[in-house]
Amino acid sequence: MLFSILSFILYACVHCLHRRNTTTQKEPIPDLGLPEGVLRTWAQYAPYMPVARYPPPPLGCALQRHGARWPTKSAGEDYKAAVDKLQSVEEYHDENLDFLKDFKWDFDSDALLPFGADQSYAAGSAAFDRYSHLVGKENVPFIRTAGSTRVVDSASNWTAGFVGASDNTIKAEVNLVIPESGNITLDDSMCPNAGDGDAESDKWLAIYAPPITARLNAGAPGANLTDDDTHNLMTLCPFHSLIERAASPFCALFTNEEFEAYEYFADINKFYGNGYGQELGPVQGVGYVNELLARLTGQPVQDHTQTNRTLDSSPDTFPLDRSFYADFSHDNAMVGIYSALGLFQEPSPLDPKAPDASRKWIVSDMVPFSARMIVEKVECVQHLPAPRKIFVRLLVDDAIQPLKFCGGSNGMCTLSAFVLSQGYARSDGDGDFEKCFA
Incomplete structure (x- = not known):
């Protein structure tokens, strides 16, 4: 069987990658x-x-999130406020809190962490190693990025990793930076009427956090922590660990079971924010899906939602003749894209008061820092001179998605079946996009 592969990767920051070996x-x-x-x-x-382990071709295309960053400015202020409460206590009754006596808050905000820069560089290097057979000196990846500094920096580091892995024989560069203030498919900023998942995730916070808050307050008399403070202190475990590249002492304040409850808070928040639990969640990914269909079919973009029609109508800013595309974006945008495509569907909405251990919607599997979705287009021929068949395969963090919505077999659909399955995107969201503004 002969294979010819076309690949796309979206990182959050989003990027594309392809493997040259098996x-x-x-x-x-x-x-x-x-x-x-x-x-x-x-x-x-x-x-x-x-x-999962990446299964080599038949098929290839990917989506990925930007590398690890500092907390956003507003979130960092909330985290610091919780730390300040603990540091105002004169005497701790829990030795795990003793590190706070000497802890200094010197966090930056929003920017890419050195750890995140290294993630992006490594992802670019891995992309070349996996998909180098798709590129050449005259056929370089086309790389787009959303305009946030951390996203642009992720794209630049990814590109450096890709070029470095090629021994500088492939002169790839970031081709297009799209401002996040206008029409854009790499951000979720174009649906002002969309709600968020705060109300639902707060229901779970009110269940899982009070016992932890009580324990922390007993260990730090007078701190008067709230449940929100508790959640913020738990969030410092990943951020501080990634900053220090070592286990943070904040992690030791909580048990593994408590972190599992913490994780479900985020699962709920994303599900009801940009996912299936939000009426206007999936429509926020429609524009990108229509761009993906254009690349897979080699036809002009057909979309009247988030796409920038000026950029998408020009071969300079939206070429259709490349074998490798890399896009860099944000986690919320990626969740909307997954939902528009029909990935990670649940038989019923997530229960804000009780986790389902069998759920597929797990944010750490979907959009961790430097997460990736890979979409692969492959032409196959069983026996020459039989006609070629074109298939699509889709992976998230290297796990093959079943693609049941297009009759997938072994995670593969014919290209025509995949295109037909995306009726929601091809109809501009069945009227949902207008609801974003009505």
């Missing part, structure tokens, strides 16, 4: 001095860890 080696788990099971409870703040 190795199935998993990328290593980051060495932060903590068990993998703990890292995987950090939800969207987890470092990238493949969910």
